[in-house]
Amino acid sequence: MSHLSESSLNVPRTNKPRIVVIGGGFGAINFVQRLPGHDFQVVMLSKQNYHGFWPLLYQVATASVEPESIAEPIRKLFRRQEDFHFRAVPATSIDAVAKTVTTPLGLVPYDYLVVATGTQSNYFGNEQIRQYAFNLKDLGDAVNLRSQLLQSLEEANVTQGPTQRHALLNIVIAGAGPTGVELAGSLAEMRRHVLPCDYPGLNFREMNIYLIDGANRVLPTLSAEASHQTLQDLQELGVIVKLNELVTSYDGQTVILNSGERIASHTLVWAAGVKGALLEGLPASTQERGRYLVNSFNQVHGYDDIFAIGDIALMKAAGWPGGHPQVAQPAIQQGRHLAKNFRRLLQGEPFKPFKYFNKGDLAVIGRNRAVADLPGGIHLSGFIAWMTWLFVHIFFLIGFRNKMVVLVNWLYQLVTFQRGTRITILPLNRPAAKVEQPKAMPIG
The missing domain is CATH 3.50.50.100 (FAD/NAD(P)-binding domain)
Known part of the structure; x- marks a missing residue:
């Protein structure tokens, strides 16, 4: 396939099929990592220039780890990937007829589109x-x-x-x-x-x-x-x-x-609560409960060339009539599976349907306090569940440096009961509430 010109975002022309990926989360990263770069041109659009490990966001908020220790620059992740192009701009709409994605800086044509925009907070209209x-x-x-x-x-x-x-x-x-x-x-x-x-x-x-x-x-x-x-x-x-x-x-x-x-x-x-980060352009028939309705191949309802993976995708399957849970594992597995299907596409083979393997659920409450629901009806709590949680989160962090920094931080806290990032850097970013100025406490 050949594009007539470069896109408005200075993406070079190509004779390869162009896959535009919207988002930089678990699904998008795992999808692109497993695509053969010599067979596709990949253009990734994301409003952030990093991939973040969101399960540890609360630890940044409570000064347990530094912000940069749970994030990795997207360009660094794919610096060796052939014909990969990242643009730090958000996508605003999709034109399925013209096969273009609209951004604030212009249009990006695609042959195949993968939407992995994740979720946003749902305030239920308040x-x-x-x-x-x-x-x-x-x-x-x-x-x-x-x-x-x-x-x-x-x-x-x-x-x-x-x-x-x-x-x-x-x-x-x-x-x-x-x-x-x-x-x-x-x-x-x-x-x-x-x-x-x-x-x-x-x-x-x-x-x-x-x-x-x-x-x-x-x-x-x-x-x-x-x-x-x-x-x-x-x-x-x-x-x-x-x-x-x-x-x-x-x-x-x-x-x-x-x-x-x-x-x-x-x-x-x-x-x-959260809701899907939907884009403008696709008809209402593609959406259900704030997510894109997809088939077992992650194709958006009514389209062969538009796919959705991760939290934004609603795939009704046996055991999951309301769609898979909006957590990291379905996104990771769907991203990897879709990449395999694109390889099958190149070889003229039919797509294989996605099957989710539930590896379990974990939650940590505090030191030596955690719970785990594992496959086979196994339930863990206390120290064993806590150690399981620590291992899993270190394992899935991207980047050796991040793994080491977070591990050292946790060991430091385990020994000293202290946290090392109790500093304020930026002013608050929200409207100030109207409150009376408090009286200062006298010193001495």
Whole structure:
């Protein structure tokens, strides 16, 4: 196949089939890594120039690891891949008739399109929560939340009024899935082991960590055994867990629940839901429940040349009528499988359907506290599950340097009970809530 001209993004002409990949997450990276570069030209579009290991975002937010230790530049990952071209621009729409992808800098023609845009936070139409809450979807969010937590502590340390100090210390997390649970556990461990040493003048019994969810148990996608053990661990760490409750409003100062309860807090972390990061251009018939509807070959409904993989793809399969879970493993496996199918395409062989192998689910609550649901109905908790979690996350980190940095950080914390990145670098990136200036605490 031949393209008549270079694209608007200075991608060179080619006689090879051009595959445009939108996104730089687990699915996209694993797909491109297994494509033969001498047979295809690959153009990857992503608004970020790095691949991030999102399962550890909460550790960046709670100062356990440095931001750069869970990310790897995309260009570095593919520096030896033949005919690979990366452009750090977001895709905004798809024209399936003209076979082009629109970006803010122009058009990119394609022969085949792979959409791996992942998810974005779902605020369920609540604009006020979207405006004032913090989320955890990329490194910028994690660094921003870390700044908020540390700046709130600094302000609380010089605030005399108890009401204002409580609001600064209180942290509310909406959503008791893996992100919410792991963040709550990490914050509780900081409150117990780290913060009293940094702020000896503060009474951390005044600091409340709330975990709120509309379901009747934490980690609702895991087994009942894992959920029960997690709730017990969180409560032992002093986390206030409120189930069958929803956050309905937040103005930067007060969290309001559907029960009418009001919680004074300057920090609401939104982990209560995600939705697919859909692009404009494809008809509504290609979408279901905020994701692209795909067949067993990951082809988007109605198209032979457009594919979707990972969190954005909804593949109805035996045992997964609502689609595969929006976690790393389905994205990794779909990316690798689709690359194999493209190899079959070159050889004139038919595509093979995708079959998901569920390797299990893990969640960590704190030191020596974790849960694991493994294949074969095996359930682990405590130290063994914690060690399993550590091994799995180190193993799947991309880059030898990142593996070593994170491992050393964890060993340091294990021995010293300290965390090494308790610094603020950037100002907060959100509208400031209207609050009265606190009275300064006298010194001496």
